[in-house]
Amino acid sequence: MILWEHTSVIKLPQQETKSLVALHGWTAVVLGFLLYAVVATGTVAVLADQILHWSVGSVKPANPFQYDVNGITRSLAEKVEPKFHEEIVYSTSPRGNLEVFFHTHRENPNGELEDYGVQFEVDPATKAILQERTGTATELHNTNQFETLSRFLIDIHTELHLPRPWGLLLTGILGLGMLVAAVSGFMMHRHLFADMFVLRKKANTVLKKRDNHIVAGTWGLPFAFILAFTGSFFSFAGAFGIPAMAMVAFGGDQEAMMRTVVGMPETENNESAATANLNTVVSDSARRVEQYPTFMLVSHYGRGDANILVFLEPPETTIEPIQLEYDGVTGEFSRQKPALGLVQSAGSVAFSLVGPLHFGDFAGLLSRLVWVALGFASCYVILSGLSLWVARRGKRWHRFLCFVYALGTGLPVAMLAAGMGYFVALGSAASAVFWVPVSFLAASALVVMPAMIVKSPQVFQRNLLLVCGLLCFALPVLRMVTGGPGWLEAISSQNTAVILVDAMLVVSGSFALWLRKKSHDDISLPAQKSPDRPTNGLPIEPISGGSV
Structure with a gap:
């Protein structure tokens, strides 16, 4: 008995504890089904890259940026209209080839800015064009056969396949609901540390499930806080944050906002000028970070104000992805750019941490597997809590x-x-x-x-x-x-x-x-008679709502 009293974390009056139980339970019942769908698909989406490579099958092992990116770019640039030279995006295709997207920016019927242009998939070794498609970035992404399975699972997690911004808004609300359940679950555990370890072996099925629910939920509280907060941030930022920022600070000009946030030069130089050798830029970035890029962006190709951004995975000493900026004409290294804006700031550091903490990719495959295990535990907590809620109410x-x-x-x-x-x-x-x-x-x-x-x-x-x-x-x-x-x-x-x-x-x-x-x-x-166990002042029957 002394042990239980000394491990008590929060002591609340009986009535307030019952109110928390009701809040915890009804939050899970009202939002539990959708919340489970988001958490379960998110657990799978943590391995989206692995699922993509698994579903494609034969993937080239070599990084496509090791090859003649400059020669491929010059050849492709002659095939597209000059207006599509405004920006060029380089990435690795699902099959491991080099994907090059020449595009410009235009407004869609909803007034939103979108990328529109021509996308090539090129075998970097032979320089053969394997695929050429024209359309918006969204259209090209959504119609890629090889990305279909991983993209479908990710879209359930992020937007529940609802139209924007309603899908993002709903997942943001679900994240807040998860946060409410986590906080209420934490506060009503008067014996938090004991609940982390105590499991009754001689108990009936319902009470064993209740113990498992409490143990899994208690251990998963930190993960629930992280997942709920970062998930809500991404959802609300995409649904309201960016449009509101553009409206308030830039008079609705989303392009001006993005150029400021990304840190692109404000002055323009429309005069023709040869763009720097991209192979040299890639080699220099690989030397600085000791790995080849995963993504590259060239702005204003063939102009005097050309700019090059190279994106690399974070090295072992940090979890923040690396962005290196180069002068697009001379090819000289300019600086290492923060995730947001032009100079390093607390906001930029915080923003760069949100993604790795949510996706669990800060330590490669190992951290992803840990996040999968924690996500699986969260799924169990939601389902066991819902079934316990039903068990309390009878047949x-x-x-x-x-x-x-x-x-x-x-x-x-x-x-x-x-x-x-x-x-x-x-x-x-x-x-x-x-x-x-x-x-x-x-x-x-x-x-x-x-x-x-x-x-x-x-x-x-x-x-x-x-x-x-x-x-x-x-x-x-x-x-x-x-x-x-x-x-x-x-x-x-x-x-x-x-x-x-x-x-x-x-x-x-x-x-x-x-x-x-x-x-x-x-x-x-x-059914077996269960031994006594401290019940936080609550009835011994299941009371938990089902979601950390």
Whole structure:
């Protein structure tokens, strides 16, 4: 008893504690379904790069910036209209080739500024043009067959596939809801440190689930704070922050705002001038950071005010990405530019930290895997909390429990079905852009319809877990059958993402089948009397709302 009293963190009156319980529970119930969708897809989206390389299969191992970028640029520049020389974006294509986007800026019918031009995919070794497409940056991105699967999963996470800005607004609200649940969950844990370690072994299924929910939620509190805050920042900044800044500080001129934020020169020099040798610029940036660039931007190609920005991954000593600026005519190094503005500031440092903390990419693959594990724990906390909330209200809520199971296991089933649709489309030369969302929606409908009529939520959940496990095992097989590389071929081409994602699918499938067996065993066991445990002054039955 002394131990419990001394580990107490926050002591609140009984009535205030009950109010917090109600706030915690109803926040999760009202927002829990959508919040789970965002967190679950975000957990998968952490590995978006690996999923992209896995879904493409054969990816060139060499960085395309190692080749003759300057020669490729000069050759392509002769093929496009001079107006598209306003900006050139260089990046690595999904297949590992060099992607070059010559574009200008124009307003769309909604009054928003967009990039419009010609995009080339070039084999950097042979300089052969593999693909040429014209359109806006959004159109080109959304119609890229190879990016379809990873982009679809990311868009569910960021915008729930709703039109802008409503999708961003909703995910921002969900982030705030997650923050409310995290704060209320923290405050109502009067024995926070004890709750981090105590699990009752001799208890019935519901009480074991409650203990697991509390332990997982307590350990996940720091991650929940980080995820909720950074996610809300990105959503609200995209939906309102940038347009509001443009309206207030730049009279609605978004282009002027972006030039100021990015730090581009304000003075213009329209006179013709040869742009510096891009190979020299790339080599100099690689020497400074000891790695080749991942992205490069050339502004005003062929003009006297040309400017070059080179983007590189952060070195091991920092988590902030590197931006190097060069004079576009002389090729001389100008400075290392902060993430925002022209000079380093506290705001720039804070902004540069938000992305790595949200995406978990600050320490390479290791930190991504840690973020996946923490995201999985958050998913468990949401689902277990929802099921506990239902258990407290009795059998009359069993239909709601069916929908909880339909969401918790049905969403992974639908994502796996989207992957099946992707590989079938690529293998049959069909449109992956069409079949990925169709497969996702079809699987979702097949999951939701039985949830409306089944009599036993537990049997329904076991069937969903069986389907989920089988799909996890089938997806790597389908990938190889439709032309994807085997493990030996992937190793030879240094595409370790193929092995990583395949292995994670096999592990996930095994875990789903284990959960299915365990749930059957739990139902078969008779209820046991639970030993006493401090209850924070609350009833012993489940009270937690389900979301950190």
